[in-house]
Amino acid sequence: MSDSDDEEAQCRTVKITIVGEPSTxxxxxxYRYLGGSGVPGSGTQGAxxxxxxCLGLRPSVPLQLCDVAGNALATHMLANYLYASDIIxxxxxLTNLQSFEKLSVWITRVKEILENEVKKPLMALFGNKSDLEHQRAVRLSCVQKFASEHLLExxxxxxxxxxxxxxxFTSLVGRVLGVKARRLPPLMINGKSPLPKDKELNGHTPISLQGEPAQSLIMNRKTLRKVQRKASSTVCAVQ
Incomplete structure (x- = not known):
């Protein structure tokens, strides 16, 4: 893909439709991806x-996020919500086994709706609430098997x-547009972060040690480990 084709592709709006059981x-x-707190006011009605x-790609890509209510599976409106989706x-x-088991019904229904579509959307899984790993109810092996059976990332x-x-989100958008994403360097250089200066990028705070002075290139092991842990929430950019 030429540079002009690449820029033209990224100018179009990418639609991401998010589906699944209630309270997932x-x-x-x-809200988190768009820079909010990740805690909306109330449950979604309809969509x-x-x-x-998508600020992680250059140039940035316009997005339309369609948040579908969990009860939409049983309604005829689901087809309307899925219309023109680039990503589902x-x-x-992760702490609710039933929410994972019900995904087979969701995927079957979605594939039925999109059966006659010439261009199929990219589909992927997201296991939410990893901060409650100690309450995990869905085995990793089950997730891997399910993803493999349905060819889902x-x-x-x-x-x-x-x-x-x-x-x-950035990885999926990059795949739709044919753009490969890479990880930015996690460590500071000359006391400065190699990441953009923005306070937040789509809800992620750039890698730094909040509440501590800027670190020099030479740092002790404890500080290095702390920086590397901060780097676990990755910000992507175009390679």
């Missing part, structure tokens, strides 16, 4: 459409903490 944190994921930008993200709660993260949220 779909709305929280959307809520939000506009934003199936969300489940799988992510795990937390809308509450922001872990892996930006990485998941």
């Amino acid at each position: 944190g779909k709305s929280s994921l959307c 809520e459409v939000m506009a934003g930008q 993200l199936f969300v489940y709660d 799988s992510f795990k993260g937390s809308a509450r903490t922001g872990e892996m949220v930006t990485h998941a």
Whole structure:
């Protein structure tokens, strides 16, 4: 793809439709990714459409996030919500086995609706609430088997903490546009972060040690480990 074709592709709006059972944190994921707290006011009724930008790609990509209510599976409106989707993200709660088991019904229904579509959307899994790992009810082996059977890319993260949220959304948008994402350097250089200066990027705080002075290039092991832990929430950029 030439540079002009690449820029033209990224100028179009990418639609991401988020589906799954009630109380899995779909709305929280959307709010977190768009730079909010990750805690919406109340449950979604029908579907809520939000506009934003994928700032992890250059140039930034316009996005339309369609947050579908958990009870939409049993309604005829689901087909309308899925219309023109570039990406469909199936969300489940790591601490709720039933929310994961019900995904098979969601996927079957979605595939039925999209059966006659010439261009199929990219589909992926997102296991939410990884900050409650100690309460995990869904085995990793089950997730891997399910993802393999349905040819789905799988992510795990937390809308509450922001872990892996930006990485998941940016990776999927990059795949739709044919753009490969890479990880930015996690360490500071000459006391400055190599990340953008923005306070937050789609809900992720750039890698730094909040409440501590800027670190020099030479740092002790304890500080280095702390920086590397901060780097676990990855911000993506175009390679």
